[in-house]
């Protein structure tokens with residue numbers, strides 16, 4: 001029996017451990033294991049998730065801090081580069097469109113240069129601008145987008161901007177004033193006529209003489225004067241010839257010499273003088289060549305050097321000739337030819353009295369990077385080192401430290417430049433300086449009384465005409 005106990009017990013045990021029971025016990029053991037496993041899992045997951053969330057949060061904060069810190073310096077260059085890149089692959093403007101759109105910056109740059117040279121006493125080669133003054137920053141927008149407008153520095157330090165075209169079809173009669181002390185624009189009186197490709201000259205009495213220009217198919221012979229004390233415009237005598245893309249130069253005697261330009265019969269070779277005391281015009285001599293897109297610079301001896309341009313309105317008639325106007329005899333005489341035929345170039349009177357002619361376009365439609373110096377004492381031209389960029393429709397400004405700031409322009413028949421470079425007359429070298437915020441041509445550059453330079457408007461083919469302004 002006892003023998004059977006074991007086996008029986010064993011049998012009982014065995015019989016008690018039915019498959020159901022074994023399953024239950026397995027299940028119970030497994031459940032415990034699974035419960036423990038799940039608890040461990042939950043603890044581990046909680047730790048992992050919490051840690052991950054905390055790490056992610058810290059990471060995001062770091063990233064956003066970086067974005068905030070770096071966005072002012074990186075966003076603009078990046079977008080500029082993107083625009084430039086897309087612009088480079090999809091050029092829109094053609095040679096033809098450039099050929100029909102002449103150069104205001106030459107006019108304004110030359111006339112402001114002329115004013116500077118005629119008014120300033122012997123400029124000194126100081127380091128008035130620190131090396132870090134070569135920073136551009138945007139200032140407030142003008143109320144109108146403008147290209148082919150003018151900008152004039154008034155005796156109260158404000159800058160009068162008037163006319164131009166906002167969209168290449170409409171032409172503006174509006175005018176606005178930039179106040180450098182508050183960096184703000186305010187509108188001022190409207191001109192009587194809508195004008196683009198006109199001239200503006202600050203007279204010795206502080207008023208501003210605006211001449212000619214065009215709107216629609218009309219080329220204007222009219223002229224008007226802005227009075228800063230009243231903010232109003234008054235018409236003055238008509239010019240003998242209607243003209244646009246001409247140049248106006250303030251002579252040392254206060255009269256204004258207007259040369260060449262475009263008319264319904266093409267380029268003009270005549271010149272006329274405005275007398276502010278009588279408000280009348282008289283013709284004065286005739287240039288040897290017809291010229292538009294030329295330059296005119298008042299030299300330290302009071303003569304006016306006229307260079308290049310188109311001998312008639314065809315884009316293949318760029319000339320290398322130069323001639324001098326003598327106010328004391330009212331006569332024109334030719335002087336040496338430039339090395340290059342060019343139009344849509346600039347000419348700047350340096351503090352040593354020489355004239356720096358820069359860039360422009362030649363007869364082959366090539367935009368030039370070369371430059372040459374005219375020496376009034378010998379009447380000869382000397383080529384100097386090339387600019388970094390080819391440029392036409394650019395600006396050139398004589399800074400208070402004697403250097404020449406060259407900005408923007410077009411570098412070929414479709415590309416607009418945001419770059420700027422400096423010419424140092426002492427070493428006769430070019431150095432690039434910071435890029436403008438906007439690429440632009442047919443813009444203006446005005447040297448303010450604080451030595452900074454105000455750039456306004458202009459055209460950037462990919463965007464259109466600009467209302468923006470920036471300070472160097």
Ligand SMILES: *[C@@H]1O[C@H](CO)[C@@H](O)[C@H](O)[C@H]1NC(C)=O
Pocket residue numbers: 130131132
């Ligand atoms: C110009 O800026 C650099 C940093 O960009 C600085 O090290 C240098 O001192 C600055 N120089 C002047 C004259 O402000």
Ligand SMILES: *[C@@H]1O[C@H](CO)[C@@H](O)[C@H](O)[C@H]1NC(C)=O
Pocket residue numbers: 140141467468
């Ligand atoms: C200036 O005008 C441009 C284009 O019209 C615009 O994108 C920009 O935000 C304006 N800037 C200011 C400061 O108003």
Ligand SMILES: *[C@@H]1O[C@H](CO)[C@@H](O)[C@H](O)[C@H]1NC(C)=O
Pocket residue numbers: 173174187188189190
């Ligand atoms: C200038 O003329 C425009 C229309 O061309 C007009 O809207 C504006 O009020 C005028 N401004 C002044 C100051 O007369």
Ligand SMILES: *[C@@H]1O[C@H](CO)[C@@H](O)[C@H](O)[C@H]1NC(C)=O
Pocket residue numbers: 221222236237238
């Ligand atoms: C100026 O010329 C215009 C036509 O171009 C004429 O309407 C206007 O009366 C003239 N003004 C003077 C003062 O001669």
Ligand SMILES: *[C@@H]1O[C@H](CO)[C@@H](O)[C@H](O)[C@H]1NC(C)=O
Pocket residue numbers: 289290311312319320321
């Ligand atoms: C300008 O054109 C005239 C003819 O219109 C021509 O006689 C003269 O030689 C030209 N001048 C130059 C510098 O090519």
Ligand SMILES: *[C@@H]1O[C@H](CO)[C@@H](O)[C@H](O)[C@H]1NC(C)=O
Pocket residue numbers: 081084418419433434435
């Ligand atoms: C100026 O911009 C051009 C592209 O438009 C770029 O190639 C060049 O590196 C920039 N120069 C500076 C000094 O930022």
